[in-house]
Amino acid sequence: MSDLMHDYGLKGSTVKRGYVQSLPKYITLCERNYLRALKVMPEEEVGNQRQIKMGSMDFFIEIDAVAKYTTDISIRQKHGLSNHIGEFELAVRLYHDAQVAEVIQHNYHQRVKPSYRYPNPNMHHKDEKYQLNAFLADWLLACIESGRVPLNWDVNNGLV
Template sequence: MQKEYIQSLPKYITLCERNYLRALKLLPEESLGNSRELHLGAASYQIRIDGIARYTTDIAVVQKQQISAHLDDFALSVRLYHDAKVAEVIHHDFHQRIKPSYRYPNPDMHHKDEKYQLNAFLADWLMACLESGRVPLNWDVNNGLV
């Protein structure tokens, strides 16, 4: 008989805490609808603020430019919990909410630990953006004098 998957909560919370700190560095000014464009390699991404509440901020991470004909664009919905200082992927590619774990096999072929894997992917993506990403700047070199 196969054992049921049990997620390591300390490992998961640590991952989400690190994602929170990394995400804060990339966020645009916190106002509903504000966005920031990022370039990473040949791909272009947008981080957009979709919702602001007292203790949470919802952001969307959307790929704007396809990297390859063999790879689909991706979109993540991430919720930042400011009171707990964690960030967690709540949707991916506009699908339904992600469960903490799935029985395997399942009709939709989700991995047993899909929620952890998506948050680990977010961690890798945030690190890549912080280390190698580029943000186009709109500087007014004349300070509005011309």
């Protein structure tokens, strides 16, 4: 073994490996996101929207695209805290055949890659895709447990 290490210049040192994502952990996260997303989504028709209120913030879930095996949704945050805080947006794709949902884009940035070298010019985390999907999981859970959906009841059934 020492001859092999010497041949490759590994003389007593450890080889540094890049970030390796745990696929079972990631798939489990995306499966849970799929089930939670189904609970908060509006009817699956392009342009349909659902508003969810949490505290002083309003979140809007909109159906962007519907295909045979996928649905693309966008989640936007609007808040009354400050004019200096920008809008937050996640683009999420639901894969109906695999029953998983994952973040594909955030805040109008490029598509999210599975992993990034670190350091990198855009300061992405090595596991940024996992972190964004973990955030989505927390956000969906908060919506389910604490969110309020404003009701627009037409008391007169349009007979005014």
